[in-house]
Amino acid sequence: MSAGTIIVIAKEPLAGRVKTRLQTEFTPHEAAALARASLIDTLTAVRATPAERHVLALDGTSGSWLPDGYSVIAQRGGGLDERLAAAFEDAYAGTPMLLVGMDTPQVTPALLGSDWSGYDAVLGLTEDGGYWCLGLREPDRRALIGVPMSTEHTGADQLARLESLGYRVKLLPPLRDMDTPPDAAAIAAAYPDLRLSRLHRRLQHAAHPAVLFEKALEGGRIVATGPDGRMVPGLSEVDRWRAPADAVDRIALSRCEGPVLDIGCGPGRIVTALAEQGIPALGVDISAHAVRLTTDRGAAALRRAVQEPLPGEGRWGSVLLMDGNIGIGGAPGVLLQRCAELVRPNGVVLVEVDPDDGLDDAGAIVLRSASGRRSRPLPWARVGSRAIIGHARAAGLLATEDWRTGDRAFLTFRRADVEPRSLAHLVR
Known part of the structure; x- marks a missing residue:
């Protein structure tokens, strides 16, 4: 005997509502995409399994x-x-039913079509202690x-409940x-032809750089490498980003004249150190999480790309490009031109090179x-003192x-008393 009705119980794969445990490694939208792929794989396997009815018990649309x-x-x-019991009741059509979840995309029609003649119920356990399927001859809320x-x-509790009711259970x-991310990686490796597995490979090998930056700000480890495979200083030093300003940072900040604009402020250690010294400062970053971390420290920050309009243009006493941020965009000349527009006449532009x-x-x-994720290529420049001059x-x-x-190098520039050459000339 196999089930006359196969039920898939699922939640609509919306970002933020599904697979929140995947979000330690993936964004809410990526986690939802993985959930959607897993659901499609499951629905496809169920649809390929002979049964009188295929039912989706859905939370959502x-x-x-x-x-x-x-x-x-x-x-x-x-x-x-309660929702599982109701799904059995609402899908019942007088024949045995098998209910499966949306989280085991590797399930096959052979498994789903298993013969459980001579049994009252069937149960498939999961490695994490739950269960992936439950079959009943008829609804039974008990x-x-x-x-x-x-x-x-x-899973063990469910088996004990069935046996306490006198059910003969086939496992x-x-x-x-x-x-979790390790679960997704393991399933993708073991079953490479699944839709889930193909998506997982794409997400692993072509993540948006901002995603990995965000995870680094949350405490994850990242390494930045150039085409030669060499680690990029600054960008790989996550612990320093998150820690308070160190002695070298403070030496650099002693060159600053307020007010100060910190471009690519990250979690805000520089802006915070300036604020503690009573120097007006603002951090800007394209990462909402970086801005939130900075403001949580009591410092001022704005989510904004440096190329966009910024407060106080032409009036900043100092503009900072710390931690190798001179590399932003891969065009140091264009970035320095922008700094020259932001700083006041004779103001300071401090660059870590x-x-x-x-x-x-x-x-x-x-x-x-x-964990093995890598970003798609990110335009970035690495320059030493001779080139930056x-x-x-x-x-x-x-x-x-x-x-x-120590192992960090800096240059200080001042805006000349002449009009900077045009941005159009630099990018021509």
């Missing part, structure tokens, strides 16, 4: 991801135990109501749920996370100081 051949019923009830859900012992092979004085590399970089001169900035402390 169906979309283009739903294949033909399904009857859709709305979930009802409070907790998951079998579900009050079973603790989403625990490490839900199907255990499967791995896709709940690569310790290699002769380096002048505008090749893209790649960010890599500890030439770029600055073209932007109307004159070098006034060149110094290094």
Whole structure:
């Protein structure tokens, strides 16, 4: 005997509502995309399994991801135990039913069509202590109501409940749920032809750089490498971004004249240090999380790209490009021209450069996370002191100081008393 009705119980794959545990590695939209792919794989396998009816018990609204051949019923009830019991009741058509979740995309028609003649119920456990399927001959709320859900012992508790009712239970092979990033990676590696697996590979190998920056700001580890495979200083030093300003930072900040604009402020250690000294300062960053971390420290920050209009243009006493941020956009000359527009006449532009004085590399970089994700190429420049002096001169900035402390190198420029050459000339 196999099921006459196969039920898939699922939640509409909307960003922020599904797979929140995947968001330690993926954005809410990426997690939702993985959930959608997993659901489609599951629905496809179920649809390919012979049965009288294929039913989707849905929390939400169906979309283009739903294949033909399904009857859709709305979930009802409070907790998951109530919604499972209701799904069996609402889908019952007088024949045995098998209910499966949306989190085991590796399920096959062979598993779903298993013969459980001679048994009252069928149960497929998951490796994390839950279960991926439950089959009943007819609805029975006693079998579900009050079973603790989403625990490490839900599967064992469900089996105990069935057996306490006198049910003879057939156990199907255990499967791995896709709940966490390691789960997704393991399933993708073991079942490479799944829709989920193809999407996972794309997300692993072509993440948006901002995603990995955001995860680094949350405490994850990233490494930035150039085309030569060499680690890019500054961008790989996540611990320094997140820590308070150190002695070298404070030496650099002693050159500043207020008010100060910190471009690419990250989590705000520089802006915070300036504020503690009573120097007016503003950080700008394209990362909403970086801005939030800065303001949580009590400092001022604005989510804005440096190329966009900024407060106080032409009136800043100092503009900072710390931690290798001279590389932003891969065009140091254009970035320095923008700094010259932002700073007041004779104001300071302070730039942290690569310790290699002769380096002048505008090749893209790649960010890599500890879990194996890597970004698509990000335009970035790595420049040493000799190259940056030439770029600055073209932007109307004159070098006034060149110094290094430990393994970090800095230059200070002042805006010349002449109009900087036009941005159009620099990018022509």
